[in-house]
Amino acid sequence: MDLLHAVLVDPFVQMASLPDFFVQVLWEGLVSGILYALIALGFVLIFKASGVFNFAQGIMVVFAALSLVGLHAIGVPAYLALALCILVMLALAVAVERLVLRPLVNQPDIILFMATIGLTYFLIGLGELIFGGEPKVMITEELGLPTGSFEWETLGGRVIFQAIDIAAAVIAAAMVAGLALFFQKTRIGRALRAVADDHQAALSVGISLQQIWAIVWFAAGIVALATGIMWGARSDVSFALQIIALKALPVLVLGGLTSVPGAIVGGLIIGIGEKLGEIYWGPLLGGGIESWLAYVIALGFLLFRPQGLFGERIIERV
Known part of the structure; x- marks a missing residue:
């Protein structure tokens, strides 16, 4: 009873x-939840367009933040370093498409997943080589960005609010809203949704999978950069x-x-739930x-709704 x-x-x-x-606990959980949602968006973007679960999204957050700090450390002004980091994420997106995804087209999903694990350790090694481990x-x-x-x-x-x-x-809420509008209202966004629905049908109407x-990897890189800046500002930038x-x-x-809505709601549930x-x-x-x-919260949801709150239930007839 006790x-x-x-x-x-x-x-x-x-x-x-x-x-x-x-209220203080709720606020801190809300902030964490929004940042978790921003990280999850990187996974969602890539999975929607290519069906690849990008295990490397976490190290992309670290690599982007380290690139920003590293460029500034060698004398590059902050906003120029930010612009150069965007170019770094663009170069990474093109390199991943050319060197990883394109040679593995039509391979089983597990092969693509293993490729992103390999990409993770490559970026860890490259980051440690260039920036060090401290x-x-x-x-x-x-x-x-505000302080205090x-x-x-x-x-x-x-109730104390950190600026x-x-x-x-x-910033995270603005990026989430911007990405949602991008998916719904732009030509490229509609093409992304078409690719997500059916690769072959998208190819048949002239949509370039490679492009x-x-x-989408570049967009995930921008999300990773924003996430790295925000988490790095709240703590340190490290692996x-x-x-x-x-x-x-x-x-x-x-x-x-x-x-995308699922990433937002899921992030808030996890952020507030773990803080409480x-x-x-x-x-x-x-x-x-x-x-x-x-x-543990995720496991509980898996038992009752394996596809998630906003995921699609897949029914296979045999």
Whole structure:
């Protein structure tokens, strides 16, 4: 009975007794969730267009952020370094299409997946060779991103907002909205959706798979760059960021591999859920549950809805 009370009653009593702290936890979970959604979008973009689960998306986040910091470290002005990083992600997209995807057209999905694992370790080695393995400090102020914090008095207490968290939430939300509009309203976006629906049908109406794949990997690279800047501003830029990027996996399980809205909703569920779990239920398990709770939430969804909240149910008749 005591255990049931500790699990089912005490956490909610704590939420009600300290509502300002509860709002603080919700805010931090919301920011994390939006950034998880941004990472997941990179996976969704590539999977929708090519059917490839891009295991390298996490290291692309790290490589983009390291490139930005590294260019600035050798004297390149911040905004010029940002522009050069965009060109780096374009070059990476073209190289992946030419050297990885094009030779493996019509190969089984597992072959393409293994190719992205190989790409992951190639970028890890290249990044360590060029930038070294020690953590770097993101050029937050040089990019014009806000720093500091402010307090909001509410519910009998104070909620602290970090300026960089607000900027991250706004930028991430703007990118998510922009990508959604891009998919729905532009000619290239419609071509991407056509390729996602049926490669052969898209080819028959003159859509170039190679061009679409290069575009979508470039878009995923831009998402990776934005994600690397935001996560790097909140912590350090290091290869540990790719572990954070793997939080996109439970987000994808919740939202569905092909759904942009699913990535958003899944990211918010995971971000808020793991923060609430860590603060209010974590002490019952000794703390540290934030590292694995997201995967448990995803497992629960898999048991009841394997295709995710917004994924398509596939029915095969035999």
